[in-house]
Amino acid sequence: IIALAIPLSIATAFVLLYFTGHTINIMTLGGLALAVGTLVDNSIVVLENIHRHIAMDKPVREAVADGASEVALPMLVITISILIVYLPIVFFTGTIKFLFVPLGLAVAYAMGASYLASLTVAPVAIAAGDRELGHLPELAKIEAPRSVWGSLTAIWKSFNPFERVADRYEAFLRWGLGHKALIVGTVGGVFLVSMAQAPRLATEFFPKVDAGEFILNVAAPEGTRLEKTEAIVETVEGVIRKVIPAGELDQIVANIGLPQGWMVLYTPVNGPHQAFVLVSLAKGHQVRTDDYISRMRDELRRELPSLKFSFQTGGVVSDVINAGLPAPVDIKVSGPSLADLNQAAVTIRDVVASVPGTLDARVQQGMDYPEIHLNVDRVLAAYMGLTEQQILADVVTGLSSNISGDPGYWIDPKTNNAYFVVAQYPEQNLKRFEDFLLTPLIGVKTTELPIRIAGTGGLGGSTLSLQNTPFAGMPMLPFGGNFSGGRHREPIFLKDVVRVERRTGPETIDHYNLQRTMDVMFGVAGNDLGAVARSVEEKLAGLGLPKDVTVDLKGELGSMRATISSFAVTLPLAVLLVYLVMVGLFRSYLDPLVILASVPLGFIGVVWMLLLTSTSVNLESLIGSLMMIGIVVSNSILVVDFANVLMRQGMPVQAAVVRAGRLRLRPVLMTALATSLGLLPMALGLGEGAEASIPLARAVIGGMMVSAVMTLLFVPILHSVAARRKEPAAPHVV
Incomplete structure (x- = not known):
């Protein structure tokens, strides 16, 4: 009967998820998996209370009605308390909200269905079973054949270990009621000692997942030709195959240089000297991905020391949560001068690399990218009848077509599909830089000058020079001078009007908050991002930076700190909401405080569990702490509510507390173990x-x-203290 709550609740959750526009995905299934143990808690409490009434020699139907109605209100409070702790998730923002709101809804739907099933299906199933046996009273006289399971059950009942545990628990509780100060002081000391261990916990934003794949970013010196980069990547692939056995390796996909078209907007590559290699491990690989990466990092440093490498792990979820950044920590160095930024970024990179626990420290933007500057001779160009804009248009058209400046279209009359019609020089004709300088400039039509030129016409004189000088608002066609006369005119090449200058400059110029920015990125070994980041910040605090240069830590670190700050508000808010709900349902201000006393004590177990298992404080463990609040409150409600019922029936406070503790021992232990x-x-x-x-x-x-x-x-000891000081309790609502 208890197990029926699981399929009924999960099926109801699926139906409600469908009607609220959600899908079955890893987050909704994860929420249902988390709730599986909790789904049977309501039925356990109801059936245990019904069996307690049956043991009082009540008729089955009367016992079912009394047992279910007696726990209806506390079960409602428990369900609402569990559900209401998920309410603060709605106030999350960004990716976190879209990830965990479906999880919270899945749990809420399943828990609501579990509550209804515990008060309807479970009692009705017991009553129906009794009705079937009532028509055949002679069945009760027939002894069922003894099976192996029945024999074990009989032995268990004869041994009766639970009653022995209950007797010892009752004796200890009576002793504790006589030594309240000692118990309260001991619990308080344990709580303080446990909270003092909390700073030792590792902190990160999201737990690392072995996704079975990683990305290796490779950067050769700026200016490396594409074919040379291809040869380097081939060597890198050899290192990968050397480190990862063939049986563990699924595939290697290398992306070298910049892609064509709009894909260039989404690639991490900045030029032909860079590449990224996607490596997928075989399903069921025996060695962790991080272990392979660690070996590969050492091997690459040994074989290719002049190259820059970095690794991205964690899979799609990590990339989404980290906003696509290639490293967990992004130090944004901002300022007005690129030279100062480069100096500061290189210094910060060296400082970061010296901090233990950092990996792949690098400056994302290079400053030695080869550049060719074309300085247009404006006077000569004007004499030739050309403007800088026309020269630029011809150069861009020759190298990358006219699709960006002046695209043309052709519409297929049969299909009405539009196609670009572009003009571009054949790439095979540009083998040397000198070929590029021989680009003819034909940006405008040539016209004949409507006047006669004396002499050879080689130079039109000052008047013609002025006529060939363009001015804003009136683009002029080339005429006069070299364009006059009826003879054959020589073409104008790019080399005739420009002066070539070779320089080096930045790969890219990035901005953050309207300021020029360079990024220093690094990864973290292990799962303690917070400790490594604090060490880096301490090193940077004493670092002298150029004037007007600022430093800001972003990436996963910023998201982690924002999440922890949000939970610093969310957890107390969840406790407050649970308290307000219980005040309204119990019509008491003091009983909810007694019940909530178990919440901070629950964090004792959270801290020690994470510490002993080397688990970090992250988004998932914080969500677990939020869930723990609602589950922990449910056990205290059972004890406090039943003690209040006994006190309203006239039982003394201490006797009522002991009685409630003993009778609620079984459901509390069962629900805790089930969860x-x-x-x-x-x-x-x-x-x-x-x-x-x-x-x-x-x-x-x-x-x-x-x-x-x-x-x-x-909680019983605290309740006994509070019960002696509060006013008479309100009548119990059923």
Whole structure:
């Protein structure tokens, strides 16, 4: 009967996800996987309470009605408390919101269906079973054949270990009620010591996932020709095959130089001297991707020391969360002068490289890219009847066609499809730089001068020079001078009107906040991005930078810090929302405070679980902490609400607290174990790509196990103190 809650709740969640426009994806399935253990909690509590009433010799139907109605209100509070902790996720922004809102909705739909199933399907199933047996009373007299499972059950009942545990728990609880100060002081000390260990936890934005693929960025010295870069990449591929065995390697795809067309907007390559190599490992590879990368990094440094290398790992999810940046940390160096920026960026790169834990420190923009400057002789060009704009148009048309400046179209009359009609010089004719200088300039039509020229016509004189000088607003056609007369005219070449100058300059000029910017990027070894970033910031704090140069750390680091800051507000907000809901339902200000006392104690388990398993504080573990708040509150509600019921029936405070603790021991332990066991496969990282959810599951399990103990030991003692000081409780609502 209890297990029925799982398929019913998950099926209902699928239906509601469909009608709310969501799909079945890794986040919605992850949310349902997280909720599997929690889905049976409601049914466990209801059925345990029904069996308790049956043990009081009540008729089955009466026991079902009394047992279900008795826990209806606390189960409603529990469900609302679990759901309401997901409400702050709605206030997230950016990629995080689109990732985790579907997860929260999947959990909310499944939990709501679980609540309804626990109060309808489970009680009705018990009552229906009793009705079937009621028509055949003689069945009760027939002894069922003893099976292996039945024999084990009989042995378990005769041994009765749970009652022994319950007796010892009741004895300890009575002792604790007599030593309240000692218990409260001990719990407070454990909490402070545990929170003091929190700074030792590693911090990162999103857990690293072994996606089975990585990108290797290769950069040769600026000015390296494309065919030379191709030979270098071939050597790099040989290193890759040397490090990764053939059975572990799936494919290698190399992208060299700049692509053609609009794809150039999305490539990380800045010129023919750069390339990136996509390496995919075979499915089920035995060695982790990071281990192969570490070996490959050492091998590349040894064989190709003059090249720059960097690696991108983590797969699509990491790229999306990191906004497509090729490194976890991007130090943006901004200022007005490129020379000062380059000096500062190189200095920062050297400082970053000296910090332990940093990888692939590099300046993203090179400053030695070969450039050819064409200085137009304006006087000579004007005499030839040409403007700088016309010369530029002819050069661009010759090299990359007229598609960007003056595109032409042809429409197929049969299909009405439009095609570009472009003009461009054949690439095979541009083998040397001298061929480029022989580009003819034919940007305008030539006309005959409507006057007679005396002499040879080689020079038209000052009047003709003025006539050939263009001015703004009136583009003029070439005439006079070399264009006069009826004889054959010599063509004008690019070399005739320009002066060539070779220089070096930046690969690209980037801007951030309207300022020129250079990027210093680096990766992090391990999972402690926060500690490495703090060490880098400490080094940079004492660094003297040129005037007007500023430094700003962006990338995954900025997202991580913004997320942690958001959770510093989100977690207290979730606790406050749960408190307000319980105040309205319990009609008491003090009982919700007693219940919420288990929440900070749950963080004891979160801290120690993450610390002992070397798991970092990241987005997933913070989401797990948020989930833990709602689950932890549910156990305390069971104990406090039932103690209030007993006190309203006239039982003394201490006796009521002990009685409530003993009777709620079984459901509290069962729900804690069900939730923890449901999350155990996820916490162990079983399955492909499960690394992303490991921190979430471990945070919930750690907080759940510790809070279950605290709920049974500390919350009853705190409740007994509060019950003696508060006013008489309001009548219980059923």
